[in-house]
Amino acid sequence: MAAGTFAEKGADLELVGITKTFPGFTAIRSLDLFIPAGSFFALLGPSGCGKTTTLRLVAGLEEPTAGRIVIGGKDVTSTKPFQRPVNTVFQSYALFPHMSVLENVAFGLRRRGIASPLEKAHEALRLVELDHLAARRPAQLSGGQQQRVALARAVVNRPALLLLDEPLGALDLKLRRQMQLELKDIQTEVGLTFLHVTHDQEEAMTMADTIAVMNRGEIEQMGAPEELYELPRTAFVANFLGQSNLFTGEVVSSTPNALTVAIAGQQLVIPSARAPRRSGTVTVGVRPEKLLLLTAPPAAPSSGVNVLGPGRVIDVSFSGVSTQYTIAVPGIGDVIVFAQNMVFGPVVHVGAEVWVSWNVEHGFGLEDSPAEAAAGVADAASAAGADGDVATSALTTVKA
C-alpha cells in the first residue's frame, strides 16, 4: 500500500581494497565488493569472519584502515555515519527505550528536518503492520514486533542502502521464517539495496539474490545461492553452505570433457568444466543428497556414473524428510549420504555392506590446494559446531 511513497531506488555499493586491522588482528583483508542497486545481497560467514565489521564500515561506525567505500558513485569513506545515505537494522534492534514506537520511527526524519515526520512514521509502521502499537514503548513489544519496528525505523528514511546485521538471530525458528518472507516482500516493495549479514546459510539462501561467503576476513566465493551450492569453489564454501563429501587424489587423466582422479585405488570422474584445477593433487566433491545407496555392486561400470565401495554403514540418523547414512569406505574414510524417505524406516541398517554412486555431472572440483582444502574444512567445522566432526571426516587426504 505504501509502495508509492517508498519507491525511491537504492544505490550501488562498492568497496575497493578495504582493509580493517584492530590491535592484534586483521578483521578484513583487502576486500573488493560490488553490490548493484536494488539487489538483496547477503554476507555469509561464521562469527569472527569480518562480516559484521564490513557492515559497520559501510555504516560508518568503524573507519577502514585502508580502502574506499563508494555508495551510489559517491566516495563516503571519510564521512560520519549521520552523513551517509545508509541505515542499519541492528542485531539487538537498538530501539530507543525512552521513546514511543512512533518517536523511534520518526527519529531519523526529525534529525534530517523532513516535513511531517509523524505522518511518514505512521506510514512506515503501516508497512510493517504495527501502526496500532505506535503509542507503545519498545519494551512492551514482542521480539518479532521490535524487529519490525527496527526495520520501519530504518526503511522510513528511504536509505539508498539498508544494512541488516543478523536481525533475525534473536527470533525463534517459526517467526524467523515468517520474517524472512516479510523482509523479502518489503525489499521487493520498496526497491532498496539490502546488505544482509548472517551466519545462517539457510537464511542467506532463502532471501538473497547474491551471497558472498566470507572466511577469515576474505570473500571465499560470491554468486547466486544455487551457483554457490551446486558448484562450491573452496572446501570452506562446500562445507559451510550445506555439507559435502570431499576426496583428495591425483589426476590420472584429463580430457577436454572429463577429469579422472584416483582416490585410494578407485577412479572418480568429474566434468572438466566443473574443475578449476586439472593437474596434480586435486580435491573433488559431491553433495550428500546426490549420492545413491546401493546394496549390491553395480553390474557393469557404466560411463557417466561414479561408484565408491564397498563400505560399511556405521551410522543411520533419521531427520524427517531424509535419512543420513554415514558409510565408512576403506582407504577413503567416511562418506555421507542423504536419502529421501520414500519408504518407512531406513533402507539399510548399521553394519550393512553398501556401495554409493552418483552421476558424473554432480561432482565438482575445488580451486583449493589440498592444504587449503584441509584448512577450509577445519574452519567450516569449527563454524558449524556440532556438525563439525561429520564435516571434517568427510575430507580424506590420500597419500600417494
Added chain:
Amino acid sequence: MSAESVSGGPSWTKPRARGVAGADSGAPRIWSLSADAAAGASTLAKATATPGGSARELEAPVGGAGAPGRRRGIRFRGLGLPVYTALALLFLLIPIAYTFVFSFNNSGKLNIAWQGFTLDKWTNVCAAQGVCEAFANSILVGVVATVLATALGTAIAIALVRYRFRARSAISLLLFLPMATPEVVLGAGLAAQFLSLGVNKGLVTIIIAHTMFCISFVVVTVKARVASLDPALEEAGRDLYGSAVAVFWRITFPLLLPGIAAAALLSFALSFDDFIITNFNSGAVDTFPKFIYIAAARGIPAEANVVASAVFILAIVIVVVAQVTRAARAARLARLRG
C-alpha cells in the same frame, strides 16, 4: 507484645516439625504438617497409623484444625516485625523529633530547657544572627558544587566506560581515593595547598573542595549507568542522522538521567552535610553545619532548629512527590499495556 513473642513465633512451630520428623521419615508429609497446631499433630498420628502413602498424603493438608493454627502462627510472627520496626524508627527519629519540637521553643539565647510554645522562630527565622547567612551559603555551595561535580563526573564516567585511552585504569583507581581517604586528611591537605598558593579562603575554596570530593561519588554512580547502556543505542542514533550533539542530548543523556539525578542528589546531600572539609577550607565564611558546630559552644539558637526542621520536611515532601509521580506513571503504563 515484646521481643519474646518474636522468637516465640518460629520456635513454637519448629519443635513440632522436628517431632514429626522423628515420628515419620516421609519428607513431603512433614512439610505439609509442620505449620499445623496441636490438632494437626493428631491428624499426623492418625496419618502415620494409616498404611498406604497416598491416603496419608491426601489426609494431612485437609486436617480441619490445621488451617486456623497455621494462620495464628503467621499472625504471631507478624506482630514481631512491626514492634521491631517501631522501636528502630523511634530510635532514629527521636533526635529529629527533638529538633522539630524545640524549633517551637520560646527560648532566649539557650535552647536547652523547654520555655513554652511559640511560632515566632518559624515566622522570624533570620532574627538570630548568622543562621540565614550560613544556610544561604550552604545552599549556594551545595548547588554550585553539585552542578560542577555532576557535569564533570558524568563526562568522566562516560569517558571511562566508552573509550580506551592511556592511564584509563589509573584514573579509575585514583577517583576512588577521595572516597577512601579520611575527610580530615583531605580537608587539611587541600587547606595546605590553598595556603601555599596564597589563595584566600572563602566561598570559592569551599566550592572547589566540595566539587572535588563529590566528583568521585558522581563518577561511581553514573559509571554504573553508562556501563548498562547498550552502545548500539548511540550507534543507532548516529546511524539515524543524529550528530554527536543530538545523539548525546536525545539518547545518551535521557537514558543516563536516572543515574545523573541520583548522583546530583547524592552530591548535594554530601555537600550540604559536610563539616570537616568545609571547616578547613572556609576561612571566615560559615556554612550551616559549621555555624551549628560553632554555635553549639555557646548555645544553638532555636532558629537553627527551624532551618533544620524545614530541610527535613522539604526532603520528605520531595520523596513523597517522587513516589506519587512514579506510581501515577506506572498506572498509566499499565493502562496503556492493558
